[in-house]
Amino acid sequence: MNNSLPKSATPAGTASSRVFDHLRKDLVGGRFVAGEKLAINALKERYQVGLSPLREALNKLAAYGLLVQENQRGFRVPKLSRDELDDIARMRLELEGMALERAITHGNSLWEADLLGAAHRLKRADITLDKGEEWEQLHTQFHRTLVAPCGSVWLLRFIEQLHDQFDRYRRLGPKMPTIRQELDDQHHQLVELALQRDAKAARELLDDHIHKSYEVALKRYQEHV
């Protein structure tokens, strides 16, 4: 019997995990305003789920740091602050730099292929497509691939968390084409340096890359307040 049919609208997984993924994307993408208190009943409607799976997702997001939970008074979207942005950027510098050096040491030829693929897909991405969501997806994937073979699951976990937090700032405003091009170029330079196994140069470039992204994020934050 053929059980492999797509079953139409069964995206696999529980209602809770689906709403978690969706909410996470929306929080990182700035679909909620920082500091806002979440109206659970409205979210039920918005995501078409019941209360239980929704609350489970909210609890997970709170533990993950994309929400803050106050006992007996629900969930809110964390406030943004200059201090926190600085903190996040600095931690990205430290942790991603560390991870990149390790990745260049350990990464094999499969990694090289993945990296080339991820960079290529990112370049090809249609930035106009639904609010740049496809580009965002591929951009995240590229940075994930870059550090993937660092050998530490905890380091990767922290980096992913920081990325989500950083993007809350970076994605506050619309795309900035000029600086955008510069950052895109750096992605390819990063791949080259990685393939050449030049850990030192790669780390310096990544530092610069994060620094430039930080400037973008900071500007958007300041315009946004």
Next chain:
Amino acid sequence: MNNSLPKSATPAGTASSRVFDHLRKDLVGGRFVAGEKLAINALKERYQVGLSPLREALNKLAAYGLLVQENQRGFRVPKLSRDELDDIARMRLELEGMALERAITHGNSLWEADLLGAAHRLKRADITLDKGEEWEQLHTQFHRTLVAPCGSVWLLRFIEQLHDQFDRYRRLGPKMPTIRQELDDQHHQLVELALQRDAKAARELLDDHIHKSYEVALKRYQEHV
């Protein structure tokens, strides 16, 4: 009217947050066997809560990394592995070292007082009292205090997470009095070096401290398997 009476058994907070705290302690303290599948109904009994708050707590713990959640098949206690222990210890070296240097730079006299207090309470702790739980509490608190003024909330968050993970290994077996004494001494030496603002020496000592703790944890893990 006097509303400030203790209200006997009202430890404040929601059922969910209470069971979260309790479960976290039990998971870190090794009250569950690694790899074990959690029987939710049994937990309901054990912690005297309903299904909803219990599941919310489990979801938070999964996001925090003290449980693994598999869609449609509940929660289990994460397995232990040599590789992961190595990873955790290495990350502790990196992150706590970084945090300690920053703390020594930024910490003020209030911090000095807190640190002395935490070290003193740790020394005074009755290690025989209920399975050393009081000592564990104070030990955690000491290490938290040590790095507290590092200036990065994310760094502190990651360090706390790593501590919980590390303790799953360290607390596998019973106390080892010989090495225990050596580690206790180091706590006081750390305070001294911190007060002297000798960041370099302090970091080296902390490295050694974590290294020794790692040896303990590794031995316990190997005996435990």
Next chain:
DNA sequence: GTATGGTAAAAAATCGATTATTTTGTCTAA
């Protein structure tokens, strides 16, 4: 005017029961 207290409405948290999925056990056919 400000503060205090009381009530109604809203929202959060929790419960009890239902539904969906996985696991277990048994039987049958090769």
Next chain:
DNA sequence: TTAGACAAAATAATCGATTTTTTACCATAC
């Protein structure tokens, strides 16, 4: 004996309703 099919049991996930707590509003006293 073993693989597969099926049913029954166990467990996970979700729903709908209830309970608890907070918030908003208004009246009264100082």
